[in-house]
Amino acid sequence: MPRYHSPLAQVLIISGVCFLGPGMFNALNGLGGAGQLAPQTAGDANSVVYFTLFIFSILGGGIVNVFGVRYTTAIGCIAYALYTGSFVYYNHLESGTLTVASGVAVGMGGGILWSAQGVIMVSYPSENEKGKFICIFWIIFNLGGLIGGILPFAINYNNTGSLTDSVYILFVVLECIGAATALFLVPPTTVVRDDGSRATIFKSSSIRQECREVLRLFKNRWMLLLLPMSFSSNFFYGYQFSHYNGALFTLRTRGFNNMLYWGSQIFxxxxxxxxxxxxxxxxxxxxxxxxxxxxxxxxAVWAGTLVIQLRYTKGGSDTDYPGGLVDFLDIPRAAGPAIVYFFMGVADSWYQSMAYWIIGTLTSDSYKTARYIGFYKGIQSLGAAVSWYIAARDVPYLNQLIGNWVLFLVALPTMFYTVVHIKERDTFNKLLVRI
Known part of the structure; x- marks a missing residue:
């Protein structure tokens, strides 16, 4: 067992929190429309979620620096439970008001939670272990999406409508357990690596100071260079989840595909x-x-997606995809689209992990890391908000696919530029001064 105050122990704890909180949220979204036949409510709610995330992720680094990682993370995880529970209300009254309102809570709590997660995953490990710690987190986190795919697949195997209340309630229970798990996190200043060095050097911080440092991010050369990467890194979720998985497949097959998508990320x-x-x-x-x-x-993934997308223009029960909705038992029809969805998950995990690794090379100071990760998650959430807003509207599927592909190509040059200018080791800890 790792030492309780070791980087590994703390990464395992935050991985468990994200497995039970954001992991369940991703599982619902991966079903398309959060498991509802009509995806517009979930699309509108996700627009609210990610726009609020945009604001609170940028502020999140400063909030974590002032108030710590433990309680901010626990409160953030509770917000996911509120959002999931709102779909029980929707199932009975078919009113999306509570779902959209709870999206604000997810945006606020999630923005702070992801800032704390970034601090722990990127700044706690030593230089030669950053990739390993990103790997550990991503595997455990995506087990949430994998299990979140298994549950509705098994429970709704013979159901052709929306997800049942029991599935949503089970997700709420898991997300509440995630909030309780967050209480086992310790302050960054008490984390000690195996070589005896501390994960971070203590510096006092205040709300005024953090506000000033957050504003400086908008003039930071590296943050500005990585804007296209940040904006595009979750942009494809709206299309992939709603207009590919949600549009082409039966409900149980969407759950099956979720297992493929999140499972592919693990390996x-x-x-x-x-x-x-x-x-x-x-x-x-x-x-x-x-x-x-x-x-x-x-x-390669977008090229394969284009081949399939050219065969339909609308989804759901009135899809014009040849043969209608695809079921996983119809192997000849399901194999190609399912394989493409599998590799969408592979590409997603590599892109997200690479983004964290690049940010991790910029500094090892947890205070700067919190702000950098918060900025990254904020711009990422702005892109996701736009994506989900588009997904909830009558924008042609093909246009959305092309837009996603172009955004990825736009992000590549500055990512390459940043990687080419990476320093071989971070000397920040030697040059640290009180800010």
Whole structure:
């Protein structure tokens, strides 16, 4: 067992929190329309979620620096339970008001939770373990999406309508357990690595000070360069979840596909970790090789998606996809679209992990990391808000696919530029001064 105050123990705890909180949220969204036949309510709610996330993620780093990681993370996880519970209300009254309102709570709590998660995952490990810790987190976190796919798949195997109350209630219970798990986190200043060094150096921080530092992020060269990466990193969820998985497949098959999507991330991120922590190569060489792999994979995925997208223009019960909705038991029809969805998950895990790794190379100071991760998650959430807003409207599916592909290509040059200019080791801890 790892020491309680070790980086590994704390990463395992925050991984469990995200497994039970955001992991369940991702599982619901992955079903398309959060398991509802009419996706507009979930799409509108997600627009609210991610727009609020945009604001509170940028502020989240400062909030975590002032109030710590424990209680901010626990409160953030409770917000996910409120959102999931609102669908029970929707099932009975068919009113999306509570769901959209609870989206504000998720945006506020989630923005702070992800800032805390970034601090723990990126700044706690030593330089030669950053890839491993990202891998550990991503595997445990995506088990949430995997199990979140198994549950509705099993419970709703013979159900052709929306998810039942029992599934939503089960998700709420799991998210509440996640909030309780967050209470086992310790302050960053008490975390000690195996070599005896501390994960962070103590500096007092105030609300005024953090507001000033957050504003400086908008003039930070690296944050500005990484804006396209941040904006596009969750943009594809609206299309993939609602207009691919949600539009093409039966309810039980959407659950089955969820298992493929999140399950693919578990093994694929391990492969990326082997590359990013390969000590015989320099940081720069590892980063460039990873970027080339991501470039090839994403373009192949979008090309395969385009082939399928050209066969339909609308989804759901009135889809014009040849043969109607696809069921996983109809293997000849399901194999191609399901394989493409599997590799969408692979590409997602590599892109997200690469983004964290790049940010982790910029500094090892937990206070700066909190602000950098918060800024990244904020811009990421702004992109997701736009994506879900588009997904809830009558924008042609093909236009959404092309927009996602173009955004990815726009993000690549500045990601490559940042990787090429990576320093071989972070000297920040030697140069640390009181801010």
């Amino acid at each position: 694929s991120v391990f492969l990326l970790y082997l590359l990013l922590d390969f000590s015989r190569w320099t940081r720069r060489k590892r980063g460039i090789c990873a970027m080339i792999i991501i470039l090839i994979t994403f373009n």
